[in-house]
Amino acid sequence: MQRVTVIGAGIAGSEAAWQLAERGIAVRLIEMRPLRQTPVHDSDRFAELVCSNSLKSIDTKTAAGALKRELARLGSVVLHAALAARVPAGSALAVDRGIFSRAITAQLSSHTNIEVVRGEVESLDGIIESKELCILATGPLTSASLAESIQGVLGKENLAFFDAAAPIISAEPLDRDRLFAQSRYSSDEKDYLNAAMDRETYEDFITQLIVAQRIVLKDFESHDLFQACQPLEEIARKGRDALRFGALKPVGLIDPRTDRRPWAAVQLRAENTDRTAYNLVGFQTNLTFAAQQQVFRMIPGLERAEFLRYGVMHRNTFINSPQLLDSSLSLSRIGLPTIRFAGQITGTEGYVEAIGSGLMAALGTYAQIKGLPEPVLPQQTLLGSLLRYATDPNTLDYQPMHVNYGIMMPLEQPIRSKQQRYLAYSQRARQALDDFIDDRPDLRFLPPYSLPLIQD
Ligand SMILES: Cc1cc2nc3c(=O)[nH]c(=O)nc-3n(C[C@H](O)[C@H](O)[C@H](O)COP(=O)(O)OP(=O)(O)OC[C@H]3O[C@@H](n4cnc5c(N)ncnc54)[C@H](O)[C@@H]3O)c2cc1C
Structure with a gap:
């Protein structure tokens, strides 16, 4: 046996x-x-x-x-x-x-x-x-x-x-009229959904992001995480434009509704083969779940976002x-x-x-x-x-x-x-x-x- x-x-x-x-x-x-x-x-x-x-x-x-x-x-x-x-x-x-x-x-x-x-x-x-x-x-x-x-x-x-997980949201309630499918630097490839932000929307988003409530990490967790990567809200605190040069950079994207590069853009990447779920690229976060709902629903097209899993860092x-x-x-x-x-x-x-x-x-x-x-x-x-x-x-x-x-x-x-x-x-x-x-x-x-x- x-x-x-x-x-x-x-x-x-x-x-x-x-x-x-x-x-x-x-x-x-x-x-x-x-x-x-x-x-x-x-x-x-x-x-x-x-x-x-x-x-x-x-x-x-x-x-x-x-x-x-x-x-x-x-x-x-x-x-x-x-x-x-x-x-x-x-x-x-x-x-x-x-x-x-x-x-x-x-x-x-x-x-x-x-x-x-x-x-x-x-x-x-x-x-x-x-x-x-x-x-x-x-x-x-x-x-x-x-x-x-x-x-x-x-x-x-x-x-x-x-x-260092970014939130994952359901594809179903996304407002497709406010999103456009495009890969960075290529108008032919459409691997990502993009949420374009104008200057005012971006500024409002940053204002809310930096004051939103965060989860307090346990002592034994803080060290590893600090070395791993910085949460979105920490990067935003370093300077109001920091995310425009990071996770929300609009480089290589042209919004087909304006034919122009947006002020900032959030990218959504399919999470599974069936494309029923998308993750918010670069949105690793320590915000509380309630704060994630409140702040991330400010992103154009995500007003009714349904969170399948929240971002976590632990x-x-x-x-x-x-x-x-x-x-x-x-x-x-x-x-x-x-x-x-x-x-x-x-x-x-x-x-x-x-x-x-x-x-x-x-x-x-x-x-x-x-x-x-x-x-x-x-x-x-x-x-x-x-x-x-x-x-x-x-x-x-x-x-x-x-x-x-x-x-x-x-x-x-x-x-x-x-x-x-x-x-x-x-x-x-x-x-x-x-x-x-x-x-x-x-x-x-x-x-x-x-x-x-x-x-x-
Ligand atoms: C701080 C923290 C909080 C969490 N809170 C929740 C929560 O509220 N709700 C929730 O659903 N999930 C929570 N989780 C996730 C939770 O750990 C898992 O859901 C669940 O415990 C995983 O079960 P497991 O059997 O994989 O691991 P565990 O239940 O952790 O079992 C692993 C076992 O392996 C033993 N072990 C480890 N290394 C060795 C080794 N080398 N040799 C022999 N034995 C070893 C450990 O002693 C332990 O008994 C939390 C995790 C952490 C770290």
Whole structure:
């Protein structure tokens, strides 16, 4: 019987270990805490929630809620523990973090197929040499020595230590009449959407940007971020024209409505192949989410912008998944098919997303052991579309992403109303997952259970 090593008993690693163990696979689960702590964990428990105790919405019309429905259907143990530890929080699934992580620790530690080892894995060399199956789920604060080893294997350019993510907005509510498609220096290429600003609009924008409310970084984050790159609002503070010579430079652009170069221009770059989402080029920011809505909706054409993810800048270790991982989250593309990644280190962001990638990394490993076809979730599902985004080589300038409807395969019939559109995505996702589960009994899915979901 082949044994699987899971490194990191956080949210993703705990789910992965359980899924394998329940399918009769021997698992060695290695966790460095309490021997070595991260700057944010403070216990020796598995699946410790490091910040908020909310796992977000249980309304299945939202992407977060529909993802939970998928994970309950797939028999996730971590989500089940969250349900048992639930505290009242309206339409959110919030948990008593102590009850939650104690329950998962006890459940995994007493499983006959799981051997828990406490200690830091400092290098991947032994695992690569032995060719043993491994799921690496060491999270956003992977220890320094292991991170160095990962860099050695994947290349320095393929492991980042911080997010410097610009906001991503939905294509749907953009006012196309106020935007023009053009690449810089070329009127033939139309890779970018551009929002032209005249002098007055630019000045108003800068005035609001420099006074807008910012997020206060934690001490351990400030140093790395300072070295990484400067947020948009910091650059604006250096001089009112600084952004006109930086992210908002109009050079090489001609607005077809005036036949002139605009005073300043914001560029939007497609975020996915389907062009359902765009990012604001160069808009790395530390503004609060409310301030981002207020200030960035001042940009012409973005008045009704719908934020699929807000800009963030914080400490985060993640690999360049689209260029490295195959659709079952393994490093097969670079000749290491026995090593998989799961959780935040893949660039999928958020607690529930970590559960999802942990679960799918386990299914991929199980299929590999049993010689089954690779399990690839349909793109119509929430989890399938997130993993597709994270492993699609066409995803450029990869920045962490949480689940959202903007990265999903477009509907066959476009729906204008946002509510109706989300409902359609959600219902399509449910059907697609049901079909997938029916088609793949060989994957031995764990029993589904119900969550107190607000159903569509
Ligand atoms: C400061 C901060 C705040 C956050 N707040 C939120 C939030 O409010 N909501 C949200 O959804 N997400 C939040 N996140 C993201 C959050 O970390 C992820 O959603 C989630 O914890 C990722 O799960 P994971 O399993 O990938 O990593 P983790 O849960 O962090 O698990 C990784 C595990 O690996 C262990 N480990 C690390 N290195 C080694 C090693 N070398 N050897 C052995 N074990 C190792 C760690 O001790 C840890 O137990 C936050 C992240 C940070 C850094």
